[in-house]
Amino acid sequence: MSEFKPQIFSGVQPTGNLHLGNYLGALRKFVALQDQMDCIYCVVDLHSITAQLVHDDLKSQTRSITAAYLASGIDPVKHIVFNQSAVPQHAELAWIFNCVARIGWMNRMTQFKDKAGKDRENASLGLLAYPSLMAADILVYRATHVPVGDDQKQHLELTRDIAMKFNLDFAKKIKEIGKGVDITVGDQPVHAFFPMVEPLIEGPAPRVMSLKDGSKKMSKSDPSDLSRINLTDDADTVARKIRKAKTDPDALPSEVDGLKGRPEADNLVGIFAALSDRTKADVLSEYGGQQFSQFKPALAELAVNVLSPVNAEMRRLIDDPAHIDAVLKDGSERAGAIAEKTMKDVHEIVGLL
Numbered sequence: 001m002s003e004f005k006p007q008i009f010s011g012v013q014p015t016g017n018l019h020l021g022n023y024l025g026a027l028r029k030f031v032a033l034q035d036q037m038d039c040i041y042c043v044v045d046l047h048s049i050t051a052q053l054v055h056d057d058l059k060s061q062t063r064s065i066t067a068a069y070l071a072s073g074i075d076p077v078k079h080i081v082f083n084q085s086a087v088p089q090h091a092e093l094a095w096i097f098n099c100v101a102r103i104g105w106m107n108r109m110t111q112f113k114d115k116a117g118k119d120r121e122n123a124s125l126g127l128l129a130y131p132s133l134m135a136a137d138i139l140v141y142r143a144t145h146v147p148v149g150d151d152q153k154q155h156l157e158l159t160r161d162i163a164m165k166f167n168l169d170f171a172k173k174i175k176e177i178g179k180g181v182d183i184t185v186g187d188q189p190v191h192a193f194f195p196m197v198e199p200l201i202e203g204p205a206p207r208v209m210s211l212k213d214g215s216k217k218m219s220k221s222d223p224s225d226l227s228r229i230n231l232t233d234d235a236d237t238v239a240r241k242i243r244k245a246k247t248d249p250d251a252l253p254s255e256v257d258g259l260k261g262r263p264e265a266d267n268l269v270g271i272f273a274a275l276s277d278r279t280k281a282d283v284l285s286e287y288g289g290q291q292f293s294q295f296k297p298a299l300a301e302l303a304v305n306v307l308s309p310v311n312a313e314m315r316r317l318i319d320d321p322a323h324i325d326a327v328l329k330d331g332s333e334r335a336g337a338i339a340e341k342t343m344k345d346v347h348e349i350v351g352l353l
C-alpha cells in the first residue's frame with residue numbers, strides 16, 4: 001500500500017440532550033462530509049461510563065443520539081452508523097493502546113484535569129484512559145480524518161502519538177507482515193500500520209455559546225434549560241428561549257467589529273449566520289441598526305424553520321426504537337467486519353497467539 005484509504009470517523013457520547021451547538025458544530029459537519037469520503041459515525045457509549053458509571057437510561061440515550069444522526073441527514077446505508085460497545089474490538093485495541101500510551105501523556109490531558117476536578121485520585125481509571133479508547137475508536141478503522149470540536153484537538157494529538165509509538169516500536173513486525181504504508185511524518189519516513197489522523201476542525205461551525213451567558217459554551221450539562229436549544233425542543237420552546245436570551249440594551253452594529261465586547265450579541269448573530277449559511281458581516285448588513293426586539297423574532301423564525309424538520313424526524317424515530325436498533329445492528333456488523341481485520345493484523349504484529 002502506498003497510501004491510507006481516506007476514511008472519516010467521529011463519535012458523540014450518549015449523555016444529555018443534543019443541542020443547537022452540537023447540531024451546528026458536529027452533526028451538520030458530519031452530514032456535509034458524506035459527499036467527500038466514506039464516513040463511520042459512532043455513538044460512544046463506553047465513553048459515557050467513564051465520568052459516571054450508573055445511568056438510568058443509557059440505552060434510550062444511545063437511541064436518541066442515533067435518531068439525531070439520522071434526522072440530521074446521515075445516510076446509514078452509504079455510510080456506517082453504530083454504537084461503540086457493539087464492536088468489542090474498540091475495547092480490545094484500547095487495552096493494547098493502554099500499554100502503548102504513557103501515564104504522563106494521560107495526566108497532561110486538559111479534559112481529564114477538568115473532569116476529574118480537585119480529587120484526581122478518586123476519578124475512575126477509565127476517565128484517565130478515555131483518550132486511549134478514543135484513539136482505538138479511530139484507529140481500529142485506520143481512519144484518516146476526524147471532524148471534532150476544538151476541545152478534542154489534544155486528544156487527536158495523543159492519537160497521533162499513540163499511532164507513532166506503535167508504528168516505531170513494531171516497525172520490524174509491520175514490515176514482516178506486509179500491511180504497512182510508507183508515509184512521512186515531519187521529514188521522517190515511517191512504515192506505518194496506523195495513519196497519522198488529521199483533525200477537521202475548520203468549517204462553518206461557530207462556537208455556539210449559552211443563551212444566558214455569552215462567555216460560556218452552550219452545554220448539555222448547564223443546569224438552566226433556558227441556556228440551550230435542545231434538538232428535541234418544539235417550535236414554541238425554541239421561540240421562547242430565543243425571546244428570553246440574554247442581550248445588551250444597544251442596537252445591533254452594522255459591522256462585525258462592533259460585536260467586540262458584546263458576547264451575547266455576537267453569539268446570536270453567529271447563530272443566525274450559521275443557520276442561514278451566511279457570514280456575520282452579511283447578517284449585520286441586513287440587521288445592523290435594529291434592536292433585539294426586531295432581530296430576535298427573525299432569529300426565532302429562522303431557527304424554527306431549520307430545526308423543525310430535524311425535530312419532527314427525531315421524534316418520529318424515537319417512537320420507533322425497533323427501527324433504530326436495526327440500523328445500529330446493521331452498522332455494527334459492517335463496522336465489526338473492518339475492525340476484525342485490523343485486530344487480526346494487530347495480534348500478528350504484537351505477537352498474540
Ligand code: TRP
Nearest residue numbers: 009010011012013044134137146
Ligand atoms: N471525546 C469525544 C467528545 O467528547 C467523543 C469521541 C469519542 C470521539 N471517541 C471519538 C470523537 C473518536 C471523535 C473520534 O466529543
